[in-house]
Amino acid sequence: MVQLTKEQKQLIEKIGIYHEQQGFPPATGRIIGLLYVSDRPHLSFEEIIDTLNISKSAASNALNLLLQMHLIEYITFPGDRKRYFGALLENWHEEVINKMDSILAFSKLLKQTNELRGNANPDMNQKVLERIEFLEFLSKEVPALLQKWIKERQQ
């Protein structure tokens, strides 16, 4: 059971709400919040449920979801059956790439609208095309930006 200050609790809720807006269930958002806010980098299953007052099943489902999305990791220690869960802070590369993939998937749908429309409305096709091209531009340039940033850091 982790002892938290009022500020820490409030910040966990804010981080939770942000993640809810990104599509996560409330309990999942709070777990992420706790792992971000905690002084200790890794907390056990038990500590998480005791600290957040959530059920084992909610925690189990949330942790597995977060593991699957590579937003958290767990470590273990010899002679200790527990897993210790912590935020996976280095993996936002993947997040950015995924976001770009989703944008690219949408731009493919937009392409299909133009194809289906044929030349029934050339003006609309033109506007849609512009948007498609921007989305493709973004999907190309943002990963390039990522590389640029990594390179600048390395020096």
Add this chain to the structure above:
Amino acid sequence: MVQLTKEQKQLIEKIGIYHEQQGFPPATGRIIGLLYVSDRPHLSFEEIIDTLNISKSAASNALNLLLQMHLIEYITFPGDRKRYFGALLENWHEEVINKMDSILAFSKLLKQTNELRGNANPDMNQKVLERIEFLEFLSKEVPALLQKWIKERQQ
């Protein structure tokens, strides 16, 4: 009532699902889908509810949400009380900017986690800081990219 082919109907559903994943209610996603797929650039309230088989209230709420988010617009004609709703295809600038704002808001929350942590875990603070800096970098560079793209287009 708009007559749609099987392909058009399927594409509307796909665009609908994409928008559901972005947090919109199903009916709202379908309206966006219809307005993207339609040959005609603007459809009346009545045409929308007849074509999609949704209730007036669902349509009313969805259209107002989409208007408020600047994802659609409506036009009117003299001597015609109806509003004709159409996709607002030029406004993705705003979407990009909003997305960056939201990312920046999150990076502020991350900053707070570091502040609250003090020097209880310098290693974690360092990793969080790296992420903050990347998010800030992104929030600066993506709008710049947008400008670059606009400039290239204008020529």
Add this chain to the structure above:
DNA sequence: ATTTTAGTTCTCAAAATTATGAACTAACGA
């Protein structure tokens, strides 16, 4: 003045999501 139209708002029901608590499992420990 009354009716029609275009849409809004309200109430409520259906559906989907999320979380609980209990039962369960598999490994470990005594």
Add this chain to the structure above:
DNA sequence: TCGTTAGTTCATAATTTTGAGAACTAAAAT
């Protein structure tokens, strides 16, 4: 072997979201 621990899974309850249908409003049309 029997109990304990660390979590998972299941049935179900609580909550939230979404949408339908009816009642309503305000402007326009007759």
